[in-house]
Amino acid sequence: MYIRTxxxxxxxxxxxxxxxxxxxxxxxxxxxxxxxGTWALQNVRIVQAPGRVIDSGTVVLRNGVITAVGRRxxxxxxxxxxxxxxxxxxVAGFIDALSNVGVPEPARxxxxxxxxxxxxxPNDRAGIxxxxxxxxxxxxxxDSVDAYRKLGFTAAQVVPHGGMLPGTGAVVLLDxxxxxxxxxxxxxxxxxxxxxxxxxTPMGIMAKxxxxxxxxxxxxxxxxxYADNPAGLSRxxxxxxxxxxxxxxxGDRPLLIHxxxxxxxxRAYDMQAALGFSMMLSGLSGGFDVMDAIKTAGTPVALxxxxxxxxxxxxxxxxxxxxxxxxxxxxxxxxxxxxxTEAERRNLEALQLQSRQKFxxxxxxxxxxxxxFAFTSYGVKTKDIAANIQAFMAEGLSSDDALxxxxxxxxxxxxxxxxxxxxxxxxxxxxxxVTGDLFSxxxxxxxxxxxxxxxxxxx
Amino acid sequence: MNxxxxxxxxxxxxxxxxxxxxxxxxxxxxxxxVLTVSQGTLQNTDVLIEDGVISSIGRGLRAPxxxxxxxxxxxxxxxxxxxxxxxIALSSVNEGSSPVTAEVRMEDVTNPxxxxxxxxxxxxxxxxxxxxxxxxxxxxxxxxxxxxxxxxDPDAIRFEGAPRTIKFALGENPTRVHGRRGSGxxxxxxxxxxxxxxxxxxxxxxxxxRYMEDWDAFNASTDPRAIPPVYNERLxxxxxxxxxxxxxxxxxxxxxxxxxxxxVLKDYGVSKITFQHANxxxxxxxxxxxxxxxxxxFSDWWSYKFEVYYSTAFNAAILxxxxxxxxxxxxxGELNRHLYHEAAKSQRYGDLTDDETLALITIxxxxxxxxxxxxxxxxxxKDGDVAVFSAxxxxxxxxxxxxxxxxxxxxxxxxxxxxxRMLVSPSANLDTYIEQETGRHDIHEVIIK
Numbered sequence: 001m002y003i004r005t006x007x008x009x010x011x012x013x014x015x016x017x018x019x020x021x022x023x024x025x026x027x028x029x030x031x032x033x034x035x036x037g038t039w040a041l042q043n044v045r046i047v048q049a050p051g052r053v054i055d056s057g058t059v060v061l062r063n064g065v066i067t068a069v070g071r072r073x074x075x076x077x078x079x080x081x082x083x084x085x086x087x088x089x090x091v092a093g094f095i096d097a098l099s100n101v102g103v104p105e106p107a108r109x110x111x112x113x114x115x116x117x118x119x120x121x122p123n124d125r126a127g128i129x130x131x132x133x134x135x136x137x138x139x140x141x142x143d144s145v146d147a148y149r150k151l152g153f154t155a156a157q158v159v160p161h162g163g164m165l166p167g168t169g170a171v172v173l174l175d176x177x178x179x180x181x182x183x184x185x186x187x188x189x190x191x192x193x194x195x196x197x198x199x200x201t202p203m204g205i206m207a208k209x210x211x212x213x214x215x216x217x218x219x220x221x222x223x224x225x226y227a228d229n230p231a232g233l234s235r236x237x238x239x240x241x242x243x244x245x246x247x248x249x250x251g252d253r254p255l256l257i258h259x260x261x262x263x264x265x266x267r268a269y270d271m272q273a274a275l276g277f278s279m280m281l282s283g284l285s286g287g288f289d290v291m292d293a294i295k296t297a298g299t300p301v302a303l304x305x306x307x308x309x310x311x312x313x314x315x316x317x318x319x320x321x322x323x324x325x326x327x328x329x330x331x332x333x334x335x336x337x338x339x340x341t342e343a344e345r346r347n348l349e350a351l352q353l354q355s356r357q358k359f360x361x362x363x364x365x366x367x368x369x370x371x372x373f374a375f376t377s378y379g380v381k382t383k384d385i386a387a388n389i390q391a392f393m394a395e396g397l398s399s400d401d402a403l404x405x406x407x408x409x410x411x412x413x414x415x416x417x418x419x420x421x422x423x424x425x426x427x428x429x430x431x432x433x434v435t436g437d438l439f440s441x442x443x444x445x446x447x448x449x450x451x452x453x454x455x456x457x458x459x
Numbered sequence: 460m461n462x463x464x465x466x467x468x469x470x471x472x473x474x475x476x477x478x479x480x481x482x483x484x485x486x487x488x489x490x491x492x493v494l495t496v497s498q499g500t501l502q503n504t505d506v507l508i509e510d511g512v513i514s515s516i517g518r519g520l521r522a523p524x525x526x527x528x529x530x531x532x533x534x535x536x537x538x539x540x541x542x543x544x545x546x547i548a549l550s551s552v553n554e555g556s557s558p559v560t561a562e563v564r565m566e567d568v569t570n571p572x573x574x575x576x577x578x579x580x581x582x583x584x585x586x587x588x589x590x591x592x593x594x595x596x597x598x599x600x601x602x603x604x605x606x607x608x609x610x611x612d613p614d615a616i617r618f619e620g621a622p623r624t625i626k627f628a629l630g631e632n633p634t635r636v637h638g639r640r641g642s643g644x645x646x647x648x649x650x651x652x653x654x655x656x657x658x659x660x661x662x663x664x665x666x667x668x669r670y671m672e673d674w675d676a677f678n679a680s681t682d683p684r685a686i687p688p689v690y691n692e693r694l695x696x697x698x699x700x701x702x703x704x705x706x707x708x709x710x711x712x713x714x715x716x717x718x719x720x721x722x723v724l725k726d727y728g729v730s731k732i733t734f735q736h737a738n739x740x741x742x743x744x745x746x747x748x749x750x751x752x753x754x755x756x757f758s759d760w761w762s763y764k765f766e767v768y769y770s771t772a773f774n775a776a777i778l779x780x781x782x783x784x785x786x787x788x789x790x791x792g793e794l795n796r797h798l799y800h801e802a803a804k805s806q807r808y809g810d811l812t813d814d815e816t817l818a819l820i821t822i823x824x825x826x827x828x829x830x831x832x833x834x835x836x837x838x839x840x841k842d843g844d845v846a847v848f849s850a851x852x853x854x855x856x857x858x859x860x861x862x863x864x865x866x867x868x869x870x871x872x873x874x875x876x877x878x879x880r881m882l883v884s885p886s887a888n889l890d891t892y893i894e895q896e897t898g899r900h901d902i903h904e905v906i907i908k
Contacts (some may be wrong), residue, residue: 118646119557119637194556201551203599207562211692218690225684233684263550263570266613270567286882289611309886333877344877348889351878356885 037063037452040075041431044084047091047438049408049422050400056086061429064452069423082433082454089438091403092422093154093430093448095410097302097374098258098282101144101156102172102179103137118197123241126194127163128212130187131240134160135170138179147382149174149455152406152445154430155181157414159188159256159378164205165212166190168244169256171414173430175450185415186256186280187248191264206267213275216245254278258378262289269293280413282376288362295371300413302374303366303405307388308359311352326350357395363405364396374410375402389439399438428452483511483865487522488845491531494852496538496817497836506536508843511865516839534860535851537817538837539585539844542795543755543824544708544735544788547575548589548604548616555594558637558650559663561625561696563599565589569613572882575792576616577608580870582796583846583859586618588788588828590735593628593710594636596650596659600625600696601708603828605844606862608869609881622829625700627709629656629716631766657719664727667697674698706731706829708755712766714742721750733827735788738770744781753784753827758804760794775819776809786824799852799859806853816853 039061046054046069060068060079068074075081084090115121123129137160139145148156159169168184189209193200199208222236247253255277257268265287272279281294282302294301317325329350333343366373377385389402411421419428429452436442447454486508493504493516505520506513522528546552550568554560569589579587585606591599603621610616630653638651650656673688699705707724711717711734724732733753734740738761740747740754747754756778761770771777778785787802789795798820806816825835833842843866850857862870 114646116646117648119559119648196556198556198560199554200556201554201563201568203551203563203565203568204554204556204560206567207554207560207564207692211562211690214692215690218687222686225686229684233686262611263568263572263613267567293612308884311884311886312888331876334875335877345889347878348883351880351883352885352887352889355883359885 036078036080038076038079039082039429039449039452039454040073040079041082041084041088041090041433042075043086043088044082044433045086045089046423047089047403048424049092050404052422059090059423059431061431061449061452064429066423066425066427066429069425084433087435088446089434090423091152091432091434091438092407092411092420092427093432093450094152094406095374095414095416095420095430096148096153096156096377096406097410097413098169098256098376098378099148099156099158100161100378101148101153101158101174102139102142103134103158103160104139104142105161115197121194121197126197126199126208127192128165128208128241129160129162129167130165130212130244132160132162132167133170133184134158134167135180135184138172140176140179144382145174145176145179146455148377149448149450150445151382151385152432152434152448154432154448154450155414155416155420157185159186163192163194164190164199164208168253171416173450174448175453176455182416184253186254187244188256188258190258191260191267202264202267206271209271210274212242213245213249213277216242217249219243220246220249248277251278254280256280256282259283259285259287261286265290265293269297282378284362286359286362288358288365291365291369291371295369300374301366301371302376302410302413303363304380305375305377305385305388306380307384307391308356310356313349314353314356322353325353329354360391361395363392363401364398367397367401372409372412373405374413375405386439386443390441393439402439482867483843484867485509485523485526486843486863486866486868487520487526487528488531488536488847489520489528491534491536491847492851493837494535494537494813494817495837496814496821497838499814503532504536506837506845508845508863508866511843511867513837513839513841513843516837529861531847535848535857536837537583537846537848537852538821538835538841539846539862539864540583540798540820541786541824541828541830541835542579542584542587542789542798542820543733543786543827544790545575545579545587545589545792545795546592546790547579547587547792547795548573553592553594554599555592555636558595558633558648558659559597559693560591560595560599561597561663561694561700562692563591565591565600565602566613566617569602569604569616571607571610571613571616572880574880575795576604576606577870577879578792579795580606580608580862580864581859581872581875582798583848583852583862584795584798585844585846585862585864586825586828586830586834587795588624588708588824590708591626593626593632596628596633596656597663597697598626598628600705603830605864606869607864607867608879611881618830618833620833622706623699623704624706624708624828625696627660627707627720629653629709629711629720630713631764632710633659653716653719656716657723660720660723661726663697664701664723667694667701668727670694671698671701700729701727703729703731706733706827708733708735708827710735712736712738713769714739717743718746721746721752725750736767736790738767738774740783741771741774741777744778744783747778748782753786753823754778755786755788755824755827757790758787758801759808772804772808775805776811779809779811779815779819784823784826785819786827787819788824796859799848799857800855803853803855813851813853 042058046057057071058073160167169186171181172179199205226236259265280300283304335344408421411417431449433446435444488506493501507515507520548570550570554563590601601624603618604616607616735755737754756774759772761767802816802819822835825831845863847861848857860872
């Protein structure tokens, strides 16, 4: 059934030429069936999960499933072998807890008809499209899919582009031959107002959410009455927008709310308190002030991989002189306007720097507080992701906590812990192979396996 | 970062987050001139605040064990000033997309990080009524807050138990925003005129009334298969106004539109109304007094648009002498720092007594917000919200020195650093004041007064 390949030759090739070219050849033509679905990664450092490390061992994959992991593992006769030469680290494939990867942004429509009544616009123009399913919008050949794989991502939870209610999210595999994996996961919501029409502000969005939710609750009650016995009852009114709330109201689907500051997190909790849905949170930039509330509520969270933009002056200053700027902070400065503006400026710089560090130290703070968190790239440029993780680590985030946020905790956040997030027998063969220390500047992603198939890049 | 710079960061952090607790505290203010507003002026008198509440006012009071004594001899102690019209501490002000947005709430967008709170404290102001803007005829529910600077949770600055209020607006703002969009062209909707404003109000009340009746009938029904009426967040609020659960605060200028609203409210049985701005209220002061309507005005601010030309600095005095409960408000993050000065101007023009004048910024706005049992005068049992001035607050030489809320000192002129912000944007351009203030690169929202 399986054809034994020249595995030793391949291993030699990998050792000399590096992994990239070898597997690249294997994957050149997706139309041609693979020679074998079995792989053995040997002489690799295996980080099965944060804190669970095998310094040198073997991982065996068969048809998309991890079949063996250990220090000494029998390699099946039909396996293609990748030899790490003890310089390769294998970790569970990274998971992006919330993303638009593989979901092309719709083209801007310039010739939309004018809205006759901006106080009551059509739902789609107001960004109220909870009935949309992201699985209808996937493009496995989209550039972003490969860009994420190059960073070590193998799976993600994706949501549609849109306004305050873009639609339902789903788990996807970053697999060029097909991304869909499972049913809708969450109803997605963000505090994104409709431009120039209702609802345009955070308070309008809050009110509109209460309206949609409570009217949906009423319609659910009526549908139940009608289903029980329709005699004598008017036909229940139906529309896809309110229907989309039914699974949320019944508790079958959480509302995932994306927040961009601490006040939006507070608003999300206010809405939850008023309406009673099951809630998840993402983003949370500046969320250091809401850590207690999150810990108390036990809300699942995915922290943004974004860091604040640097102020103009910071761009011009070398990193090693930043410490002296902080040391120059003088709490006693009381400047008469337009007198000693230089002293005032020095203090402002110190405060801005301190504020930036507070943002960068947030993931470490969550870890210290014992709050499990995933990472999300939602709204973050892919080119910034690696550097931003390094910046979080420079402010105290451990490599293990960063790894958890991209693997175990991310898998839990998107509800796939039973199949993804660690290197254990029986789990899906999503793996990320790197050289260099995890998340360090020297780390290079050499290849990722998605559902047991390797994808390769020029190093 | 080395250990040394980490320690410095920690030190800065500790300073930036001032050690203010929202928990009520105890303090004895000793030997000041106490302006009670409700019970006259008491010389050389002590005010004891325990657990955030005034427990005693008198001479020779002793501080209970562990309670701090503050010497305020030579200084003037007055009730914390109350601003009945403000737009500080808000993330958004106008949901200007619809002429009626009764369903939106400033409660949802209360922003405790806003520096305006601290600035207000620096003017002796302890409570603000933070309002929706005036873009819409019915604009949204307001929030009454206490200036507990340093809290990051919006709930921590709410005035617990304060009645619900809602913003209405008449005249040029709603007609411009909705009726004259694109010079009356595309997108223009009712109201384009003052007539239209009245019609929008009557429609909203009529719809609210029917909505209330539909739900009352449903709730009274014993039929287990009765179908509940359509839910409407907006009309829920209109119904609450009709039930008397929400106090109306209406942006208005002209006498004719002020009388128009009293007629509309009378038709729908709504009795609790405070006219905001109300520059022409002096023309209809007896009518307002008869209806029980109240007024919150400026001392001498006018002519910033056509409908505000017919104005007088005697407005507050005429209203007061006609028995209308009147306050002086700021509607501004700058003017709120010298409301005592604004009140003094009304006294200067209209010959009000000291107590009548102080009432304009203390007990009267408290009555208008329905919080007069808690704040607005210095009396035993009221909240320990107190402002300490260097001179009589109606003197041009007066300087606010200390401000207490619930017995907690949130402002002290001697501890007033250059930069009191709780959150400094790490990204804003240092040279741009607005960016530093808001952390935003563009200001989309324009507050409409």
